[in-house]
Amino acid sequence: PLSLLSIAPPQWLGSEMTPADQQQPVAFRIHPDTAAAAGLGAGELAWVENERGRVCGKVRLAETERRDTLVFPRGKWLGSGSSINLLTCDRVSKVGNGASYYDTRVRIYPADEDMS
Numbered sequence: 001p002l003s004l005l006s007i008a009p010p011q012w013l014g015s016e017m018t019p020a021d022q023q024q025p026v027a028f029r030i031h032p033d034t035a036a037a038a039g040l041g042a043g044e045l046a047w048v049e050n051e052r053g054r055v056c057g058k059v060r061l062a063e064t065e066r067r068d069t070l071v072f073p074r075g076k077w078l079g080s081g082s083s084i085n086l087l088t089c090d091r092v093s094k095v096g097n098g099a100s101y102y103d104t105r106v107r108i109y110p111a112d113e114d115m116s
Contacts, residue, residue, distance in 0.1 A: 001050070001105035002034070002070045006084050017075035026057035026082035029071040030108065035059055038108050045111035048072070050104065053086035056111050070106055 028048060030040075040046050042061045047054050048070060057072075065071055076082040088104050 001107050002030070003066075003068055004048075004084070004087060004104040004106045005069050005071045006074050007071060008074050017077075021075070022077055022080040022082075026055060026073065026076055026080075027060050028057050028073070029060045029062040029065050030069070031065045031067045032061045032063060034065075034067050034070075034108075035061055039110055040108065046108050047111055048087065048106050048108050050087055050106045052089060055082050055084075055086055057082060059108075070108060 025045070035041065038046070040059050042059060044059050045056055046059050047056055049055070055072075062071070072084050072087075074084060076084065078085060087106060091103070092098070093103070
């Protein structure tokens with residue numbers, strides 16, 4: 001499994017995306033080798049899932065990312081169906097008393113595969 005990392009996009013204060021941004025598929029970043037191992041290419045739709053839920057989004061390749069991580073932007077609302085909160089557990093982190101984004105593990109696979 002991959003470690004789920006979450007970042008606040010630099011163009012928004014905190015993690016608030018606009019209503020228009022909620023309509024777009026979430027775009028997550030992974031290393032090209034990780035994508036290739038999962039049978040994925042740039043711009044393809046993929047499922048990111050774990051035992052808590054799954055989210056469909058677009059693959060963005062980034063050579064700068066670690067091969068064991070998936071970087072998922074914050075800011076999608078639950079109603080969008082693309083919120084990172086669909087993948088994280090209801091647990092407070094030991095450091096900062098925030099969401100446990102960095103303790104979350106996920107897997108990724110092509111959206112055309114039905115793994116349920």
